[in-house]
Amino acid sequence: MRTIMVIILISICLIVPVLAQQSDQYETAVRQKVRFAPLHIYLDTGNQALAAYQFELKATAGQVKIVGIENGEHPAFNEPPYYDPAALANDRIIIAAFSTDKNLPKGRTRITSIQLQIIGDADPEYEADLTVAADANGNEIPAKITLEKGEQK
Amino acid sequence: MKKKIFITSILLGLIGTTLIGYFITGCSSRQEDKSEPSSQVTDDSLKTRDEFLSQLMQEKENEKRSVSVITSQDKPDGVLNGESVSSVRSIAGEPYTTGPQSRESDLSNRRRGHDYSGMGITSDSTAERSRRTSSLAPIRKIQAGLAGQIYPVPQGQIPAELLNVSADEIWVIAKAETGGIVTDEDTPGSGAMLAKLPEEEKEIPLPLKHTDVKGQISGYIATVEVTQQFSNPYNEKIDAVYVFPLPQNAAVNEFIMIIGERKIRGIIRERQEAERIYREARNQGYVASLLTQERPNIFTQKVANIEPNKQIDVNIKYFNTLAYVDGWYEFVFPMVVGPRFNPAGYTDGVGAVAHGKTGISGQKTEVQYLKPGQRSGHDISLAVDIDAGLVIEDITCPSHVINNSTITPERRTVKLSSLDSIPNKDFVLRYKVAGKTVKSALVTHSDNRGGFFTLMLYPPENLSYLKRSPMEMIFVLDCSGSMHGKPIEKAKDAITRALKQLQPNDTFQVIRFSNNASQLGPNPLPATPENIRKGLKYVESLEGSGGTMMIEGIRAALDFPHDPERFRLVSFMTDGYIGNESEILAEIHNRLGASRIFSFGVGSSVNRYLLDRMAKLGKGAVAYIGLDESAVETIDLFYERISHPALADVAIDWGNLKVADVYPGRIPDLFVGRPVILTGRFEGKRNTTIRVTGKVGNLDQEIVIPVNLRDSGDTHTGIACVWARKKIETLANQAVYDNNSDITEQIKQVALEYGLMSSYTAFVAVDSSRQTAGEHGTTVPVPVPVPYGVRYDTTIQD
Numbered sequence: 001m002r003t004i005m006v007i008i009l010i011s012i013c014l015i016v017p018v019l020a021q022q023s024d025q026y027e028t029a030v031r032q033k034v035r036f037a038p039l040h041i042y043l044d045t046g047n048q049a050l051a052a053y054q055f056e057l058k059a060t061a062g063q064v065k066i067v068g069i070e071n072g073e074h075p076a077f078n079e080p081p082y083y084d085p086a087a088l089a090n091d092r093i094i095i096a097a098f099s100t101d102k103n104l105p106k107g108r109t110r111i112t113s114i115q116l117q118i119i120g121d122a123d124p125e126y127e128a129d130l131t132v133a134a135d136a137n138g139n140e141i142p143a144k145i146t147l148e149k150g151e152q153k
Numbered sequence: 154m155k156k157k158i159f160i161t162s163i164l165l166g167l168i169g170t171t172l173i174g175y176f177i178t179g180c181s182s183r184q185e186d187k188s189e190p191s192s193q194v195t196d197d198s199l200k201t202r203d204e205f206l207s208q209l210m211q212e213k214e215n216e217k218r219s220v221s222v223i224t225s226q227d228k229p230d231g232v233l234n235g236e237s238v239s240s241v242r243s244i245a246g247e248p249y250t251t252g253p254q255s256r257e258s259d260l261s262n263r264r265r266g267h268d269y270s271g272m273g274i275t276s277d278s279t280a281e282r283s284r285r286t287s288s289l290a291p292i293r294k295i296q297a298g299l300a301g302q303i304y305p306v307p308q309g310q311i312p313a314e315l316l317n318v319s320a321d322e323i324w325v326i327a328k329a330e331t332g333g334i335v336t337d338e339d340t341p342g343s344g345a346m347l348a349k350l351p352e353e354e355k356e357i358p359l360p361l362k363h364t365d366v367k368g369q370i371s372g373y374i375a376t377v378e379v380t381q382q383f384s385n386p387y388n389e390k391i392d393a394v395y396v397f398p399l400p401q402n403a404a405v406n407e408f409i410m411i412i413g414e415r416k417i418r419g420i421i422r423e424r425q426e427a428e429r430i431y432r433e434a435r436n437q438g439y440v441a442s443l444l445t446q447e448r449p450n451i452f453t454q455k456v457a458n459i460e461p462n463k464q465i466d467v468n469i470k471y472f473n474t475l476a477y478v479d480g481w482y483e484f485v486f487p488m489v490v491g492p493r494f495n496p497a498g499y500t501d502g503v504g505a506v507a508h509g510k511t512g513i514s515g516q517k518t519e520v521q522y523l524k525p526g527q528r529s530g531h532d533i534s535l536a537v538d539i540d541a542g543l544v545i546e547d548i549t550c551p552s553h554v555i556n557n558s559t560i561t562p563e564r565r566t567v568k569l570s571s572l573d574s575i576p577n578k579d580f581v582l583r584y585k586v587a588g589k590t591v592k593s594a595l596v597t598h599s600d601n602r603g604g605f606f607t608l609m610l611y612p613p614e615n616l617s618y619l620k621r622s623p624m625e626m627i628f629v630l631d632c633s634g635s636m637h638g639k640p641i642e643k644a645k646d647a648i649t650r651a652l653k654q655l656q657p658n659d660t661f662q663v664i665r666f667s668n669n670a671s672q673l674g675p676n677p678l679p680a681t682p683e684n685i686r687k688g689l690k691y692v693e694s695l696e697g698s699g700g701t702m703m704i705e706g707i708r709a710a711l712d713f714p715h716d717p718e719r720f721r722l723v724s725f726m727t728d729g730y731i732g733n734e735s736e737i738l739a740e741i742h743n744r745l746g747a748s749r750i751f752s753f754g755v756g757s758s759v760n761r762y763l764l765d766r767m768a769k770l771g772k773g774a775v776a777y778i779g780l781d782e783s784a785v786e787t788i789d790l791f792y793e794r795i796s797h798p799a800l801a802d803v804a805i806d807w808g809n810l811k812v813a814d815v816y817p818g819r820i821p822d823l824f825v826g827r828p829v830i831l832t833g834r835f836e837g838k839r840n841t842t843i844r845v846t847g848k849v850g851n852l853d854q855e856i857v858i859p860v861n862l863r864d865s866g867d868t869h870t871g872i873a874c875v876w877a878r879k880k881i882e883t884l885a886n887q888a889v890y891d892n893n894s895d896i897t898e899q900i901k902q903v904a905l906e907y908g909l910m911s912s913y914t915a916f917v918a919v920d921s922s923r924q925t926a927g928e929h930g931t932t933v934p935v936p937v938p939v940p941y942g943v944r945y946d947t948t949i950q951d
Contacts, residue, residue, distance in 0.1 A: 034433050036921035067430050067441075067919040068410070068417040080409060080418035085908035086602075088420070115417060115921040117430055150922060 036067070037151030039114045039126060041095075045133055048141040049104035051076075053111060054096035054131040055145055056087070062124025066093055068115030074105035081112050094131075104136060113150065359529045360385060360393035360459065361935040364576065366486055368537040372596060373477065373609055373830075374869050375484055375537075377403075379469045380411075385459040390930030392435060392457045396503075396520045396937075398487035400473050401450040401762035404871070404878035406908050407470035408916035410442045410456075416468075419444065419918035421908045423901060427915035431455065434919040435929045442467055444916040447518040448734065449882065450762040451490055451503060452910070458925045472871035472878075474607065478776070479790050479826040481583040484537060488576035490520050491758045491940050492948040494633060494701035495732035502732020507951035508936030514950055516732060521936040522949045529936060533576040535569035544587040551782050552581040552757070578757035578941040581779060593828070593858045595843070597835070598872035604835040605872040606812075610845060612800050612823035613854050621796050623658040625677050625719040626651070627748075629710045630695060631727035633667045634947030636755070637697035639780045644726035644755045645692050646784035651724070652688050654792050655680035660719060663688055666706030667699035676713070698947065701731050704740055711744040721748045722795065725767060729760030730948070735889050737763065741770045742890045749773040749822075751791065756780060758940035766886065769817075774827050780942040790826070799824045800847040800854055805831075808841035810860065816879040823847065832876045838862050877907035885912070 043053060066088070071080045081097035095112060118124055126147050133143035363382040368375050383393045399405065408419035419442065422430065427443060434441035435457035442465070443455045456465050476483045492505030495516055504514020508521040523529060539545065544562040554570035567582060597606045628648045632641065648663065655661055660677035661684075664670055673691045678684040710723045729752075731737065741750065750771020752764040755778045768775035774794070778787045799822035815833035823829060845856040881900050888896045897913060904911035939945050 034437075036434060036437065036439055036919055038922045065422075065426075065430065066420055067434070067917055067921065068420060070418075071416040078414070078416070080416045083418070083420070085421055086906045088905075113922070115919050117433065117919070117921075 033120050035118050035151075037116055037118060037149065038070070039116055040110055040148040040150055041112050041114065041128065042108055042146045042148065043111045043130070043133060043143050044108040044146070045106060045141055045143045047106060048143075049106050049135055050109065050111075050133060050141070050143070051100075051104055051136040052096075052098035052132070052134040052138070053143070054094065056092055056094045056129045056131060057114065058092040058127055060125045060127045062122040063119040064124050065117040065119070066114055067117045069095060070113040070115065072097070072105075072112055073110040076101035076104050077109075077111055098134075100136075108146075118151070359531060359935055360391060360456075360933050361395050361529070361531045362464070363531065364488075364533045366533065366535040366580075368484065368486070368535070370475065370482075370484060370537060370539045370541070371869060372540075372542055372594075373475045373482060374596070374607075374871050374875065375473050375475055376871055377471055377473070377486070379471075381454060381467045381469075382464060383456045383459055383467065384464040385461050385930075388461045390461070390925060390927060391459050391933045392455065392930040393459060393933055393935060395454045395935040396447070396490055396518060397452055397454065398450050398490045398758075399452055399469075399471060400485055400487065401765055402878065402882070403450075403471040403473045404874040405444075405446075405452075405469060405471040405910035405916075406874045407468070408442075408444055408918065409468040410440075410918040410920070411466035411468060412440060412920055415920070417918045417920055419916035421905060421910075421914055421916055423905070424913050424915040427917040430917050430919065431457065434921075438924040438927065438929060439919050439921060440465060440923075440925065441917065441919040444469065444910065446910045446912055446915070447503065448762055449885070450487065450760070451518065453518065458930050460925055472874045474830050474875060477609065477611075477828050479794070481585050482541075484539075484582040484584075485761070486535060486580040487758060487761070488533060488578060488580060489758050489937050489940050491728060491730045491756070491760060491943065492520070492522060492635060493730050493732040493760070494635065494948075496700070496702060496704075499733050499736075504732070505949050507949055508934070510951065511934060519934075521934050522939050522945065523936045525939075525945050528575065528938060531576060531935070531937075532574040533569070534571070534574065535580055537567045537582060539565045539567065539584060541565075541584065541586050546585045546587050548582070548584040550580070550582050551779050552578055555582070575938065577938040579759075579761075579779075581777075593845070593856055595858060595860050596869050596872060597862060598868050598870055600873065602873065604837075605876045606833055606835050607872055607875055608831040608833075608843070608858070609828050610803075610820075610823065610831060610856070611828040612825055613856055619798050619849060621720070621798055623656070623719045624660075624795070625716050625721040626655060626659060626661040627664065627677070627710050627721065627723040628652075628661070628692075629664045629666065629706045629723060629725045629727075630692070631667075631701060631703070631706070631725070631755075632665045632695050632697050632699070633701035633730070634698050635701065635728055635730045635943055637944050637947045639942040640728055640756045641695070641697040643778050643780060643784045644753070645695065647726060647753060647755070647778060647788045648692050648724075649689055650785045650788040651792070652685050652692070654788070655685065657681070660716065661685075661688060663691055664706060664709045665695050666702060666709065667697070668702055670702070670705035670709040672709060677716070701727075703727070703731055703737050704733075707737060707740045707744065711741070711746065711748055715747050722773070723748050723750050723771070724791075725750065725752045725764075726755055727752070727759075727764070728756040728943075729754060729763040730943075731760070731763065734760075734763045734766070738766050738770055738886070738889045741767060745771060751776070751795075753778060753787070753791075755784075756940065757942045769821070770886070772821055774824055794824050794826050797825045798849050800849055803845060803847040806844040806846070807835075808843055808860070809837065809839045810841050810843065810862075811836040814876075814880065816876070816883045818883065832872070832879045834876065874907060874909060877903050877909055881909065881911050 041055070041057075043050060066083075069080050069083055071078050076099040077097055079097070081095045084094040084096075087094040093114075097111070116124075128145050128147055130143060130145040133141050135141050360383050361381060362384045365380040365382070366377065368377045379399070381395065381397075383395075385391050410417045410419060424445060428445070431441050431443035438458055440459070441457045444467075445453045445455075447453055454467060456467065459465055476485075490503070493503040495502035495504065495514070500515055500517060502514075502516045502518070504516035504519040506514050506519055506521055508523055510521070511519065539548075541563050545565055548557055548565060548567070550567070554573040555567050556570055557565055557567040559565055565584070569580065593609060593611045595606055595608050597604060599605070628651065630641075630644055630648060636644065652661065657680060659680040661680055662673060662677040664672040673688060678688070706725070710725075715721055748771065750767055751773040752767040752771070752775045754761060754764040754775065757780050759777065761777070764775050764777075776787055776791060778784050801822045803820040803823060805820070812833050812835045815831055817831070820831065821829055840859075840861050843858040843860055845858070847854050880903050884896050884900045884903075888900075900911050901913040903909070904914040910916065939948065
């Protein structure tokens with residue numbers, strides 16, 4: 001009986017640190033798979049001045065979490081755009097902004113950069129759907145939305 | 154036998170070693186998760202080193218010598234953790250900068266002399282600096298004496314006092330000799346202290362440099378933007394941690410991290426998820442910030458990886474409804490968290506410790522306080538625009554020196570004087586609008602989520618013509634250490650005044666509590682002149698010392714049998730400096746019975762969350778007595794209020810308005826001079842009439858409120874947030890006495906849907922465009938002054 005007890009106790013003494021170490025290594029491994037990178041969003045309105053926009057973004061491949069929304073490059077959009085928190089709960093984000101500035105951007109401009117947390121090794125893919133772009137009078141204008149990954153290779 | 158003992162000893166030794174090994178290896182990662190300063194030092198070595206340092210300090214103190222001891226654990230300083238990126242080139246080849254260091258540096262340099270607020274307030278102009286410098290001259294003398302001789306330490310290193318003891322480096326600067334230094338014990342926190350770099354003899358401010366507050370009041374709703382400027386004056390990266398207050402009813406719905414010209418909007422997430430994201434970003438060297446809520450009025454701001462000489466601002470926006478008290482609207486901005494008392498065995502509280510003493514309180518949240526005579530470089534600017542909609546008749550600020558200018562009769566701009574920029578007490582601004590009474594009014598907002606409203610319901614004017622029934626007045630005085638000095642004197646003034654105003658058919662009782670509770674007599678006494686004299690003498694004898702076992706006071710006040718002939722009114726006089734608020738509120742809920750609670754907050758920076766909730770749960774009202782305000786005046790107003798009956802059994806007929814989710818669900822009694830704010834959701838656009846009915850004794854009363862929903866004048870975009878915040882508050886109140894886990898989920902759901910802070914949600918923002926060099930920064934908690942009028946020695950764990 002005593003021998004069994006001794007064996008059990010020695011086994012515990014040996015196994016517990018190994019398991020703990022493995023658990024630590026696992027956590028480290030999981031942690032290493034998380035990385036951060038921006039996704040830059042551009043809007044091209046040609047000759048028309050951009051005063052307002054709304055678009056929806058979602059990841060079609062890979063696992064990402066939005067961890068920040070940055071302001072645009074043009075002074076008219078120097079405040080970070082708003083997002084709909086209710087939509088965020090459904091793994092997508094709806095982003096919108098407007099400007100009352102007189103000096104509005106034309107042509108291709110970076111309207112925002114989305115700060116992302118990327119989980120896992122997979123290279124994520126994104127889809128952006130421009131809901132509307134409008135001029136200072138509230139009239140819808142034609143525009144093309146493009147995305148550029150800012151992740152360091 | 155001896156053999157048995159020998160074997161058992163060996164086995165026990167092995168088990169012990171194994172368990173220690175397990176905790177070191179297995180729990181180290183979890184430990185790191187819980188305590189932000191991600192120490193690479195094991196608990197064992199830390200303990201040993203602590204013991205060694207403590208012993209050394211003791212020896213040195215005994216020898217009456219000053220010495221500095223530096224221990225450090227090397228870390229890969231300057232080694233890049235991943236690729237360091239200073240600029241990013243777009244795929245299309247169009248270059249743009251995403252935050253190069255040089256630009257940030259330029260901007261932060263420019264910002265230093267910039268009119269930051271855009272409202273004429275120069276945050277750090279030369280003139281201001283010069284004025285500040287000259288006003289600090291006498292304080293520097295004190296500082297020199299306090300600091301004693303400071304021995305050379307590496308230039309730009311972070312002083313040990315600011316660090317968590319479990320951080321990568323530990324500095325111990327021995328206690329200086331303080332002989333001959335006189336500190337004004339009655340006005341703690343009013344001095345100045347700036348950390349010094351010994352070799353440079355240059356004053357270095359702490360990580361939080363400045364707070365800028367801009368408020369806009371429209372009707373009775375305030376929109377407030379708070380910008381906290383964090384900077385790193387050291388030559389290594391830091392993570393700043395700042396525990397700060399906001400109004401207890403603030404609906405925090407925006408969070409922006411500002412790095413130079415780049416502004417990154419924070420995202421609302423479930424709290425644990427936000428904390429995970431922040432931790433990952435911090436550990437990988439990204440600049441990140443996290444805002445969490447510890448109490449409805451206490452928040453923690455963390456900013457990770459602030460590089461040397463860089464500045465990172467955090468902008469927080471919230472809405473809140475103003476209180477309307479006895480004809481005055483009141484805007485309050487709290488500036489410092491008061492030191493809380495936590496009962497033995499409680500760990501979910503808010504600890505109050507001396508700066509540099511991280512972790513000694515054993516509480517989940519901890520605030521570090523500066524010693525008397527010390528002051529951080531942190532100051533505050535504040536400006537409020539008021540658009541009352543009615544002519545503003547009078548405006549007053551009992552707490553601070555202000556400058557106010559009239560734009561139109563209905564609009565005023567108020568600015569905090571730069572001479573009064575130490576953030577150590579609540580900013581309280583009151584204004585009175587024209588007209589004898591203000592009418593009940595509905596404010597609405599509609600968007601794609603539907604319609605939202607707030608209704609400020611004023612009691613009918615004719616209540617003031619009716620007289621009250623006999624009272625059973627119970628005065629409960631907080632005699633704990635934090636009340637020592639001015640606060641308890643104010644509270645005693647208030648009770649003295651109240652006792653003198655009792656009517657012959659009233660009865661009264663006086664209860665005191667600190668570590669325990671005791672009272673004037675076993676039962677309430679009739680308000681005879683002799684008994685009142687006895688009561689006055691008893692009150693006069695009371696002093697403040699010891700802990701704040703408020704629960705004892707609650708039990709003593711609510712437990713004895715109720716006299717059915719009298720209306721029992723319990724008045725709590727306290728600063729509310731406790732960390733176990735939920736226990737107190739649950740106790741009130743369980744024991745209230747027929748009593749009504751009127752809570753009086755006494756002090757310069759009281760726990761308004763607790764006092765408001767006590768009054769709400771106690772179906773009474775709350776009032777605040779500032780240290781520079783008249784207690785007599787406040788008590789007179791209180792007596793005026795209770796000298797008339799309240800409108801009870803209030804019911805509302807909403808007419809054609811289809812309403813839902815109205816909070817509070819049960820409409821409280823309406824006291825004279827005390828309106829109630831209701832908020833809810835509605836459908837429809839038709840005009841209607843709202844009828845509010847209630848009873849005063851046996852008399853029926855009615856308030857009629859015409860509503861024109863097509864009138865866009867009575868709208869406010871913040872209403873949806875105010876409604877969601879009120880729903881969260883109602884659910885949180887329910888959680889105090891209801892263990893249903895579904896309440897937590899409901900709170901989380903509302904908070905996430907409306908993008909609001911709560912106990913279960915948090916804002917996180919990460920700048921993923923660039924990794925800073927090296928590992929994460931060293932955690933530097935931001936110490937704060939003890940509130941004005943509060944004694945350091947009776948409240949802070951040192």
